[in-house]
Amino acid sequence: MCVATSGEVLKVENGIAEVDFQGNIVRAAAGLTEVSPGDYVLVHAGVIIQKVTKQDNDIMTQLLAEMEDAARG
Amino acid sequence: MDSEILRFLKEYDGDVIRIMEVCGTHTAEISRTGIRKMLSPKIKLISGPGCPVCVTVTAYIDACIEIAKRENTTLVSFGDMLRVPGSHGSLRDAQAEGASVKMVYSPLDTLKYAKEHPETMYVFAAVGFETTTPVYALLMEQILAQQITNIKLLTSLKVMPPVIDWVCANQGNVDGFLAPGHVSVITGSRIFAPLAEKFHLPFVVSGFEGEELLSSIYxxxxxxxxxxxxxxxxxxxxxxxxxxxxxxxxxxxxxxxxTWRGMGSIPDSGMYLRETYQKYDAGSLNLIEDHVLNRACRCAEVLTGKITSEECPLFGTACTTEHPQGACMVSMEGACFNHLTAR
Known part of the structure; x- marks a missing residue:
């Protein structure tokens, strides 16, 4: 349940960010940390909880893809 | 990765060391990567109470079901919760019988439903650890800002340090902890310092990549x-x-x-809405009963690291991912789910 995924912020408007997860654009609330377009962020349950480095973003993106593959069997 | 570290971990021949992870995502990643096979038999990785769904007592599930059956009321939840067995079935069972249950990706999605259907009371099953509690705080912020009167929270929010303290004091067989990564994002690594000092144990905050986990174990x-x-x-x-x-x-x-499944009541290990906001609470206090669905189920001992999943007599036989008997087999972050799917 504590799974968080990372992506790149595309834009921020009225406290809501559009975050790019490998081409999948998702809206996430930005109320717990200040973010700007171009930032890489960690999103948990629809809320940005932290900024991350691009390197960490790449690692977590790969990890999530592997976990999804494993879940599909 | 440094081959010296890999060799050390494979050939380690010192005293048996027991390392506990208390993060469901770590549990899942350790199983997925097959890290156990890369370690000496003298390095034991054990799963602790790191899955919030798994440690939720049946009284809470029963309360969710009772709410979902009320007229003009919808129980809103993360998907993980739907299959967890209560005393008499799960939320999914109740849904099949006509109870109103809605699954969401984010608690904040509830705001939209509440505004679209002001005649319906939406109760969010607010389960989680330190990572998720700020999300519920943000939901409360929006409920107040938008003056929404038809959302309440049924909370089962827990914090890690008291339960780690409980494990150290009552189990006493852990030599070090992989500290939960995403919990630490919120709390900071310093939250584990008092426990480390109290029990003279190391805590390592670890990433989720296989190499990061191996480095942390080292x-x-x-x-x-x-x-x-x-x-x-x-x-x-x-x-x-x-x-x-x-x-x-x-x-x-x-x-x-x-109250934690298998551990009973632990002081100050939960988080509740403050008195000022109690009108937004759907009855979270005193949900302490924990009914065991199958008397042979040993989830409680698995959760505290007392036994491994494989030592439960139901594991992989009567208890499977399709027909879970206990919460550890329900959640994708549960120890039993991960041990079984990794086989």
Missing amino acids: ALIKLRGQGTVMNLYPSVVSEEGNTLAQAQVEKYFTPGDA
């Missing part, structure tokens, strides 16, 4: 017997954590005793 072996906290995930976790999120949690929630 560090825990080298730090054995030292009451210290090492942060091997510094690009994401800081010492102080997300202070803005901490302030939001402090604003809406206050600590209180909470």
Whole structure:
């Protein structure tokens, strides 16, 4: 349940960010940390909880893809 | 990865060392990567109470079901919760019988439903650890800002340090902890320092990549017997954590005793809405009963690291991912789910 995924912020408007997860654009609330377009962020349950480095973003993106593959069997 | 570290971990021949992870995502990643097979038999990885769904008592599930059956009321939840067995079935069973249950990706999605259907009361099943509590704080912020009167929370929010303290005091057979990564994003690594000092145990904050986990295990072996906290995930976790999120949690929630499956009531291990906001609570206090669905189920001992999943007589036979008998087999972060799917 504590799974968080990372992506790149595309834009921020009225406290809501559009975050790019490998081409999948998702809206996430930005109320717990200040973010700007171009930032890489960690999103948990629809809320940005932290900024991350691009390197960490790449690692977590790969990890999530592997976990999804494993879940599909 | 440094081949010296890999060789050390494979050939380690010192005293048996027991390392506990208390993060469901770590549990899942350790199983997925097959890390156990890369370690000496003298390095034991054990899963602790790191899956919030797994540690939720049946009284809470029963309360969710009772709410979902009320007229003009919808129980809103993360998907993980739907299959967890209560005393008489799960939320999914109740849904099949006509109870109103809605699954969402984010608690904040509830705002939209509440505005579209003002005649319906939406109760969010607010389960989680320190990572998720700030999300509920943000939901409360929006409920108040938008003056929404048809959302309430049924909380089962828990915090990690008291339960780690419980495990150390009652189990006493853990030599080091892989500290939970995403919990630490919010709390900061410093939250584990008092526990490290109290029990003279090392805590290593770890990332989720296989190599990061192996490095953290190596560090825990080298730090054995030292009451210290090492942060091997510094690009994401800081010492102080997300202070803005901490302030939001402090604003809406206050600590209180909470009941954990298999461990009973642990002082100040839960978070509850503050008195000021009690009108937004759907009856979260005193949900303490924990009914065991199958008397042979040993989830409680698995959760505390007393036994491994494989030592439960139901594991892989009567209890499978299709027909779970206990919460550890339900959640994708549960120890039994991961041990079984990794086989």
